[in-house]
Structures are given as structure tokens and as C-alpha cells.
Amino acid sequence: MKAVVKTRPELGAEYLDVEIPKPGPRDIIVKVKATSICGTDVHIYEWNDWADNRIGSTNLPQTLGHEVAGEVCEVGNDVRMVKVGDYVSAETHIYDPRDITALLGQFHIGERMKILGVDTNGAFAEYIRIPESVCWVNDDTIPPEIASIQEPLGNATYAVLGEDNDIAGKSMVIIGDGPIALLAIGVARVCGATTIFHIGKYDLNMSIGKKMGADYQLYANKELDRVAYVRDHTRGFGADIVLDMAGSQLALDEGFKVLRKGGRFTAFGIPSRSPLPIDYTNGIVFKGSQIHGISGRKMFDTWYRVRNLLSSKRLDVNPVITHILLLEDYKKGFDLMMERPRKSAKIVLFPHKDGYEKALGRRKQIRNE
Numbered sequence: 001m002k003a004v005v006k007t008r009p010e011l012g013a014e015y016l017d018v019e020i021p022k023p024g025p026r027d028i029i030v031k032v033k034a035t036s037i038c039g040t041d042v043h044i045y046e047w048n049d050w051a052d053n054r055i056g057s058t059n060l061p062q063t064l065g066h067e068v069a070g071e072v073c074e075v076g077n078d079v080r081m082v083k084v085g086d087y088v089s090a091e092t093h094i095y096d097p098r099d100i101t102a103l104l105g106q107f108h109i110g111e112r113m114k115i116l117g118v119d120t121n122g123a124f125a126e127y128i129r130i131p132e133s134v135c136w137v138n139d140d141t142i143p144p145e146i147a148s149i150q151e152p153l154g155n156a157t158y159a160v161l162g163e164d165n166d167i168a169g170k171s172m173v174i175i176g177d178g179p180i181a182l183l184a185i186g187v188a189r190v191c192g193a194t195t196i197f198h199i200g201k202y203d204l205n206m207s208i209g210k211k212m213g214a215d216y217q218l219y220a221n222k223e224l225d226r227v228a229y230v231r232d233h234t235r236g237f238g239a240d241i242v243l244d245m246a247g248s249q250l251a252l253d254e255g256f257k258v259l260r261k262g263g264r265f266t267a268f269g270i271p272s273r274s275p276l277p278i279d280y281t282n283g284i285v286f287k288g289s290q291i292h293g294i295s296g297r298k299m300f301d302t303w304y305r306v307r308n309l310l311s312s313k314r315l316d317v318n319p320v321i322t323h324i325l326l327l328e329d330y331k332k333g334f335d336l337m338m339e340r341p342r343k344s345a346k347i348v349l350f351p352h353k354d355g356y357e358k359a360l361g362r363r364k365q366i367r368n369e
């Protein structure tokens with residue numbers, strides 16, 4: 001089969017012929033219909049310090065990718081949850097049931113947890129092997145390009161809803177213009193946040209944020225008192241919830257300032273260097289802030305909600321998908337992902353021509369509506 005493989009610890013990847021994977025007793029083999037490019041894939045493609053430390057050159061070659069939708073074509077002998085023909089996606093955090101966090105219901109942050117496409121061969125291929133334990137059966141009405149982005153949409157949903165799902169009638173500031181920030185705007189909107197501020201940088205992404213339902217948009221790279229603006233539009237109070245999806249010093253500084261007393265600050269952005277200073281005294285202690293870190297999705301509560309949001313058609317994430325490409329054109333996808341100012345949001349790849357053409361047809365139809 002064809003696969004996009006990271007072969008060397010340097011920029012790039014290769015489109016190669018590799019063996020079709022075989023299932024272990026509790027694995028499934030999925031024929032990939034669609035697979036989307038994530039920021040994590042870009043780190044591995046670029047082979048930055050994170051990739052070098054996290055994966056290491058001795059573990060290459062490895063197939064890239066972890067966001068996926070496809071059809072089960074083979075199952076291991078002990079697989080009970082899914083069957084051949086099922087339409088599935090994958091939670092990428094492969095939990096280990098021995099972890100105490102798993103026993104406590106926090107499957108997504110275990111000590112022994114592995115990540116699909118980071119610790120294992122990934123989805124930028126015609127077929128992928130996935131442990132049954134992280135398999136998720138999709139609703140048939142959700143097209144593959146949408147089903148594939150349920151993983152980042154899950155990050156967005158978990159970040160927006162937090163642990164208490166208490167956002168109805170509340171104000172929210174979403175900082176960032178990557179795909180997950182844009183998806184978060186849509187989730188916040190349909191789940192009942194009533195005032196949504198979006199802080200971003202790039203025109204294309206700001207226009208998508210508008211389509212996704214932002215009430216107010218503020219440029220992070222323009223001279224403007226954003227803290228005063230948010231206060232002015234929340235009766236001087238500040239926002240109930242702040243989502244940092246940028247991971248910059250500016251996002252942290254302003255994020256804690258625009259947060260109201262007793263509000264929730266959700267941390268998702270990953271800074272290019274760490275640690276970063278924060279105003280601990282005024283931003284957290286005296287403010288009585290709640291801090292919520294997001295690593296993955298709540299398993300499988302988030303997946304359940306995401307499937308319902310999509311299949312009910314309450315949430316339309318199509319505006320966030322800016323490009324669909326054949327898998328063999330992965331280089332173009334990565335170039336687009338790395339370009340600044342941003343010229344893309346979510347990019348979905350198709351290993352098979354027929355699936356790609358059907359997706360093109362759906363995109364055309366959406367544009368004409």
C-alpha cells in the first residue's frame with residue numbers, strides 16, 4: 001500500500017510502498033477514507049526539537065497521521081466491539097488499563113498512554129492498524145472529511161464545555177486562529193454561549209471565525225486595547241470563560257486579564273518555549289480562577305457529544321475545512337500548513353481517488369448553496 005512515511009530526522013516525508021498492516025488479537029485494520037493534517041503532524045514533518053525528543057530518530061521510519069475516518073476491513077480474533085464494514089474513527093490517546101488515571105475515568109492522560117501516529121504507525125496511508133479499545137463507530141450520515149476531523153473537534157468540544165458543561169448564557173473569549181480555535185467558536189455557539197469574542201491574527205481565519213459564529217472579533221496583532229474592549233462588552237465584568245488556543249505570552253497576559261473573577265481559564269495552546277511567566281497573584285489567586293488543561297478529549301463522553309452535534313446537523317464545521325487533497329499531494333498540504341500568514345485551516349487528505357472525487361462533489365454543492 002501507499003503511505004506517507006517519515007524516513008529521516010529532517011524536514012519532509014516520503015510517499016512509499018509499505019506492507020499492509022496485520023491485526024493483533026485486539027486490533028482492527030481500517031481502510032482509510034479520509035485523514036486530516038494536524039499541528040502534531042507538522043511538528044513531525046518539520047522534525048523540530050519536540051519530534052526529536054518525543055519520537056527520536058531511532059524509531060524511524062514511521063507513517064505520519066492520526067486523524068482518520070474509514071471502514072473496518074479486518075479484525076483480530078478477540079475483537080468484540082466492532083465488525084468488518086463498520087465506519088469508524090479513532091481516539092488517538094491509546095490508554096493503558098493499568099494506569100490509575102484510567103481506573104479513575106481519566107483515560108486520556110495516563111502515564112503509559114501511547115499516541116496514534118506518534119508512538120505507532122499512522123493514518124497517512126491506505127490502511128491503518130488501530131487498537132479496538134480506541135475505535136469509535138461513526139454515524140453513517142457524517143461524510144469522511146468531517147468524520148476525520150472529529151479528533152480536533154473533540155479537543156475543541158472538551159475545551160469549550162470543560163468538566164461541568166456549564167456554558168449556556170455565558171461569555172467566552174477564544175484566543176487563536178488555528179483550526180481548533182475556529183471549531184471551538186462553532187461548538188460554543190451551538191452549545192449556548194451567548195457572547196463569543198474571537199482574538200486572531202490572519203484574515204482568512206478571522207473570516208472563518210465569523211462564519212462559525214463569533215460575535216466580536218479582535219486582531220491580536222493590531223494596536224487595540226482588547227482587555228478594555230472585552231470588559232466594555234461584558235458590563236465591566238470580564239468573560240466567564242477564556243480559551244487559550246494560541247499559547248503565546250500575549251495570549252496568557254491578556255487571557256487572565258479579560259477573565260472575570262471566579263471564571264474558568266482553559267489552557268490548550270502550546271508555547272514554542274516553556275515555562276512562560278503568568279501573573280499568578282492577580283490572574284489566578286485573587287481572581288479565584290479555575291484552570292483547566294486540555295490534553296486530548298474526555299473518553300468517550302466527548303466523542304459521544306461530537307457525534308450528536310454533527311449527525312443532528314446542529315453544528316456545521318465545513319467552513320473550517322479549507323482544502324481537500326489526494327494523499328499523494330501531501331507535500332502541498334504541509335506547505336500550506338506551514339505558511340504564514342496562514343492560507344489554510346483544516347486540510348483533509350484522501351488516499352483513494354473515488355473518495356476524493358466524491359468529497360470534491362460535496363464541497364462544490366456546499367459552495368453553491
Ligand SMILES: [Zn+2]
Pocket residue numbers: 038039040066067151152
Ligand atoms: Zn490531531
